[in-house]
Amino acid sequence: MDYHVEELAETSRVAVDTIRYYQRERLLAAPRREGRRAFYDDAHLERIQEIRALAQQGFSLAQIRELSASDGSGLLVDLAQQNAVDPNLDKTELARRAEIPEFLIDVVVGAGLLTPIGEGDDQRFAADAVDMLAAARTLVNEGVSLEELTALAMRHATHVENVVDDAIELFKRNSRLHDSDGAEGDGHDDLVSLMHRLVPVASNLVGQHFERTLRTRALARLGDNMPVGGGVVVFARKLDERVDPVAIYAAATDHHRSLWIRPDEQFALVALGAAELIEPHGDSRFSAASAARAALSARIRRHGPADAPAPVMVGGFSFTAGTRPIAPDWTGFPDARWVLPEVTVVDRPDGSWLLAATSLSEGDDEGAALDMLEARLEEMAAAPAPTPALLGEIVRGDATHDDPDYVRLVADAIGGIRSGELDKVVLARVFTRGPIDTPAVLRALAERFPTCATFAFGVGNRAFIGASPERLVTLDGREVSTVALAGTTGTGGDETSDGVLAAEMMASPKIRAEHQFVVDDITARLATLGLVGETPVEPDVMRLARVQHLRTPITARVERRSGGVSDMDVIRVANVLHPSPAVGGTPSDPAVEWILANERFDRGWYAAPVGWTDLDGNGELRVALRSALVDESQVQLFSGAGIVADSDPDDELAETGVKLRALLDVMESAR
Numbered sequence: 001m002d003y004h005v006e007e008l009a010e011t012s013r014v015a016v017d018t019i020r021y022y023q024r025e026r027l028l029a030a031p032r033r034e035g036r037r038a039f040y041d042d043a044h045l046e047r048i049q050e051i052r053a054l055a056q057q058g059f060s061l062a063q064i065r066e067l068s069a070s071d072g073s074g075l076l077v078d079l080a081q082q083n084a085v086d087p088n089l090d091k092t093e094l095a096r097r098a099e100i101p102e103f104l105i106d107v108v109v110g111a112g113l114l115t116p117i118g119e120g121d122d123q124r125f126a127a128d129a130v131d132m133l134a135a136a137r138t139l140v141n142e143g144v145s146l147e148e149l150t151a152l153a154m155r156h157a158t159h160v161e162n163v164v165d166d167a168i169e170l171f172k173r174n175s176r177l178h179d180s181d182g183a184e185g186d187g188h189d190d191l192v193s194l195m196h197r198l199v200p201v202a203s204n205l206v207g208q209h210f211e212r213t214l215r216t217r218a219l220a221r222l223g224d225n226m227p228v229g230g231g232v233v234v235f236a237r238k239l240d241e242r243v244d245p246v247a248i249y250a251a252a253t254d255h256h257r258s259l260w261i262r263p264d265e266q267f268a269l270v271a272l273g274a275a276e277l278i279e280p281h282g283d284s285r286f287s288a289a290s291a292a293r294a295a296l297s298a299r300i301r302r303h304g305p306a307d308a309p310a311p312v313m314v315g316g317f318s319f320t321a322g323t324r325p326i327a328p329d330w331t332g333f334p335d336a337r338w339v340l341p342e343v344t345v346v347d348r349p350d351g352s353w354l355l356a357a358t359s360l361s362e363g364d365d366e367g368a369a370l371d372m373l374e375a376r377l378e379e380m381a382a383a384p385a386p387t388p389a390l391l392g393e394i395v396r397g398d399a400t401h402d403d404p405d406y407v408r409l410v411a412d413a414i415g416g417i418r419s420g421e422l423d424k425v426v427l428a429r430v431f432t433r434g435p436i437d438t439p440a441v442l443r444a445l446a447e448r449f450p451t452c453a454t455f456a457f458g459v460g461n462r463a464f465i466g467a468s469p470e471r472l473v474t475l476d477g478r479e480v481s482t483v484a485l486a487g488t489t490g491t492g493g494d495e496t497s498d499g500v501l502a503a504e505m506m507a508s509p510k511i512r513a514e515h516q517f518v519v520d521d522i523t524a525r526l527a528t529l530g531l532v533g534e535t536p537v538e539p540d541v542m543r544l545a546r547v548q549h550l551r552t553p554i555t556a557r558v559e560r561r562s563g564g565v566s567d568m569d570v571i572r573v574a575n576v577l578h579p580s581p582a583v584g585g586t587p588s589d590p591a592v593e594w595i596l597a598n599e600r601f602d603r604g605w606y607a608a609p610v611g612w613t614d615l616d617g618n619g620e621l622r623v624a625l626r627s628a629l630v631d632e633s634q635v636q637l638f639s640g641a642g643i644v645a646d647s648d649p650d651d652e653l654a655e656t657g658v659k660l661r662a663l664l665d666v667m668e669s670a671r
Contacts, residue, residue, distance in 0.1 A: 003040040005031070012048040019048070027051055027064060089125045091116075098133035101530060108133070232276060232296065232340065232359050233366060234311045235373040236304030239352040245270045246446070248345055249456060250439035256339050257458040258314040259442060260612055262620075263450035266349045269612060271314040273342030275357040278313070283321050285336040286575035293569060296340065297615035303370060309346045309353050309614070313338045316457060316464075316610030316624065319579065319603040320592060328430065328629055328636050330604035332459035338613075400657040400664065403429055409598060410641075410649040416594065417645045424514075425585035425594050427652075428640035430601050431660050433667070436635055438463060440670035448666060449544060453622045455610060464605050466627030467663070469544055472577055472609050474620045475570040480531055480556045482573075485542065486518040486582050486642070487511040487550035490658055502541045502548050514642065515539055515550040518581050522554055525576045529568070531556035546662045569617030574609045582642065583607040583623055604629070606638040626662050637663055 009016045022028035028047055031038040054064045095102040108114045114132070116123040245268040249259040258271040276296060280288035293313065300311055315338035322335070344355040356373040360366060406429045413425050438456070445467040446454040452467040474481040489505040491498050505511050519535060526532065533556030542551040558568045584607075585591025595603075605624050613619030628637040639656040641647075 001042055002032075003045070005038060005040065008040045008044060008048070012045055012052075014048060014052070022048070022051065086127045087124055089127065089129070090121070091123055091125075094125050094129055094133065097130045098137060100133055100137050105133070106528075108136075231299040231301055232311075232357055233369050233373065234300055234302050234304075234355055234357045235370055236302070236308035236353060236355045237374075238305065238308070239354060241352070243345055243347060243352045245345060245347055246439055246443045248272075249442070249458075252458075254342075255460055256341070257456075258339070258341075259454070259456040260314065261442075261446045261454040263446055263454075266347075268345075268347040269312060269314070270345040271312065271339060271341035271612075272344075274339045275342045275359055276340035278315075278338040279334055279336060281321065281335045285317060285321060286571055286578075289317075289336050289338055290569055290571040290575070293338070293571060293613060293615065293617070297617075300615055301366070304355075307350075309344075309348070309355065310618070311340065311355060311357060311615045312344050312346065312612050312619075313340050313615065314457070314612045315339055316605050316621075317574075317578070317608045318605055319583075319608040320596065324596075324602040326600065326602050328602060328604065330602060330629070332462055333457070333464060333605050340615075400431060400660045401653055403431075403653055403656075405429075405600070406653055406656070407649040409600075410643055410647065410652050412598065413594070413643045414645065414647055414649070417643065422590045422594060423586045424517075424581065424642055424644050425591045426581075426583050426607075426640050426642045427595070428599060428601075428603065428607065428638055429656055431637045431639070431664075433635050433637070433664070435633060436630065436667050437670055438465065438630055441465070441667055444666045444670040445663075449626075449662075451542070452544070452626070453611070453620070455622070455624075457605075457610065462629070462631045464610075464624070464627065464629055466624055468610075468622040468625050468627070469542065469549065470582065470623040470625055472580070472611075472621045472623050473570055473573045475558070475568070475573060475618050477618065478557050480526070480533070480558055480568075480573055482522060482526075482554050482577065484515065484519040484522055484535075484539075484552040484554060484582075485549050487515040487539075488641075488655060488659075489548050491543070491546060491548060498543060498548065502543070505548065505550060506539075506541070510644070510646065511550065514644065515552070517586065519552050519554070521581050521586070522577065526554070526556055526573070528576055529573065531558060531568075531573070533557065544662065546658050546665070570611075570613045570619040570621055574621045578609050578623075579607070580623070583625075583640070585642070603638070607640065626659065628663060635667065 003011065005016055005019060009019055012019075019028065023030060028044060028051070031040045031044070033039070051064055089097075091102055091105050095105055105114070109116060114125065114129055116125050118124055245259060245261060248270045249257060252270075252272050254272040256272070256274045256277075259268075260271075261268040278289055278292045278296070280292065296313075302308070302311065315336070316333075317336045318330070318334070323330070340357055341355075342357055344357075346353045346355065358369050358373060360369060406427070409427055413427055416422060417424070442454055442456055442465060445452070445465075449467045449469070452469045453471075454465075454467045456463050456465045470485045471481070471483050487505055487508075489501045489511075492501055519539075523533075523535065533554060535552055535554045539550040539552040542549045579588060579592060581588070581591075584595070606627055606629075608624055609621040610624045611619060611621035613621075626639075628635050637660055639659040641652040641655045641659075643652060
């Protein structure tokens, strides 16, 4: 049957321009011409249908050109079809066939171990994904931690691509040798034939080698009970007297040093040096960090009293992945950085503890390493306590209002919201001041804000510090805890005035609606991990030195494995909670895109998760609010406000000023 180009376009359901583009790219044969008229036939229609089918399976146009219908053997197309996606295998169907929850597919895709075709509801998977996930389910059911299994698969993936490249080069060399010996046909056809014959054979060979090596090394480990390839040794001891965490942090000269203080929990930790460093990049940084945490936990050998704290990692994430070529300079604070310290000081209600860690290579003497760690702890325990900095009286300054650029930014956002681009966006600003006495400020923050987490993450001569009122997530044993913190008013200087302002906030329909939206959003996100808990019907009021917030605590229960290692850890929960509506906006993706396109600074770690996790997966992550980036010459403070359709730009600027004063009051007094 003959077709004019318009008829071919209508029958094949592609545009005329697309057909002509296929011709220019040598994907589609030229039409038959009779004078000035061009005619296409059924072969052209079949070819267009083939191109569309291969494109839907994830092949680029360049790859489709190689898979052309002119390949007489058809072997390459046949080989490609073995990797094709099943058009009926979406995420829901894949989860049903593999008998696993849907969220596990998100974990595997996020880690880069499965690559679907399409986005969102249009994602489709290859048929062999069912077997892969079913095998993973079997291992997990036998007691293998999901995160440990993911970490193992990621380690395999980093090496297997090199092996595959070597295999392809081997096939090519074999193809050239065969051709040079006088075989008929060109090298391309010979390579196609070789690939078709050798891929299954080579895959079987590699699989058998892996299985044999796994059995051999597993038997060897059962024989001597020694880990293969080194590991990490951690030695712990309890101190006779309590320590001053701020003084220890102030005296440290380590390149990596961190401080975390929760006065209301009687908990603090100081982390010095880096025995292990985890720095995943990109949008999968949360899942990669979670998997690396589990993998590191499997390599740790702990020595010391049974009631000693578990080894701890400290660190944080960036607000969004990727660096932005605008100020401020976040060098040293990448997409994610998690540190297993060489020395950790943990102060908790039962006393102060010291932990020392070191990495071992295969063949290293573990006994000698333990002796070294114990000697280091003895030296630190015997060292005189540093002298704490003296504090000045906290003086309340005026709120910081002068920022016309921020007022214009808020006005632009209100216009976008009213036009329907988004419902809410949280916009931040930067305020710069001169250098500070960082230890004195940290001590004052901990004393002035006992219900906040005072933190410092130091890298070289720079530090990211703050006193965050907003807990993103805590995981303690089987309990996940988070909090919805949205809705802000000021304080009046005395208890009566504070109460009046708090009552007005509780009675405001706008503030209550904003707060309830955040509550509903958090519970929906937790549900994607199978975590469903109860929330109070009414929020309470969280009162700080300068501001008051509406707060609703949210809890959920998780299943933990008897050995401590869990399919759930605090980082994995943070992955679904960040960015919350309180720091990004709603809907989340358009709000974040608006922020990236319009805010004239790089948020870096501001408004992102920071905190600690032990190697059993417990820990606390806070949203890095009320925070500042500090170096020897200046301090850059960050503050933000949630913008909705009826926001007033001047009022929102005033709110950010009040929030800035929470840190500035302390900085101006602690000199």
